[in-house]
Amino acid sequence: MSRALLIIDVQNDFTEGGALGVDGGAAVAAGVSRLLEAHPDAYDLVVASRDWHDADNDNGGHFAGEQAPDFVATWPEHCVAGTPGAEYHSDLATDAIDIHVQKGQGQPAYSIFEGTTPDGETLSQVLADRGITDIDVVGLATDYCVRASALDAIEHGQHVRVLTDLVAGVADESSASALAELAHAGADVVDSSVVAA
Known part of the structure; x- marks a missing residue:
């Protein structure tokens, strides 16, 4: 068994x-860092994703532009590549991250599996190459990109395990619904105490 941590x-900006x-x-940023510090050998691979949107277009309709965002398919401008909003939160221990994935890049993208590494690899390729069989998922937001990933x-x-104390969502109701959906799909919805077990 080889386990990876996906930090979403x-x-x-989130x-x-x-x-x-x-x-x-x-x-969540601070909690993920504490987890990695307390259990440095828990993961064979640590992967983090970032929304990485283009500045000069609407990213395939993802940015609402002049229209009011509906906060379902269209959003205010966020996580534009190279801006402070797109950077990792300062409380996230980025030195523990093995692989960085950028998603968006001109089109809507919610799942980390829709992104690529700086070398152009997909996460599917990375996981297959490393023989990863088990994944823990943490990050933002529970009801959107964590769910999709x-x-x-x-x-x-x-x-898949979703570590419930290391995710945060846009809204309580949709976050609870997302966790229930993930459990139904076969994920273990647990807190991070399982990492020490």
Whole structure:
């Protein structure tokens, strides 16, 4: 068994004060760092994703532009490549990250599996090359990119755990619904105490 940790979109624009900040985002950044510090040998691979959107277009309709965003398919401008909002939150221990994945890049993208590494590899390729069979998912936001990433991991045949104390969502109801959906799809919805077990 080889286990990877997927850290989803712990970026300034998704944490408090950002363009699409969620309550608890900064706490997730700090909590993930504590987890990695306390259990440095728990993961064979640590992968982090970032939304990495183009500045000069609407990213395939992802940015609402002049229209009011519907916060379902269209959003205010966020995580534009090279801006402070697209950077990892300062409380996230980026030195523990083995692989960085950028997603978006001109089109809507929610799942880490839709992104690529700087070398152009997909996460599916990376996981297959490393023989990863088990995945823990943490990050932002529970009801959007965490949900999509965990569902894709299950679809790719991984055994998935979502660590509920290390995710934060846009809204309580949709976050609870996302976790229930993930459990139904086969994920273990547990807190991070399982990492020490």
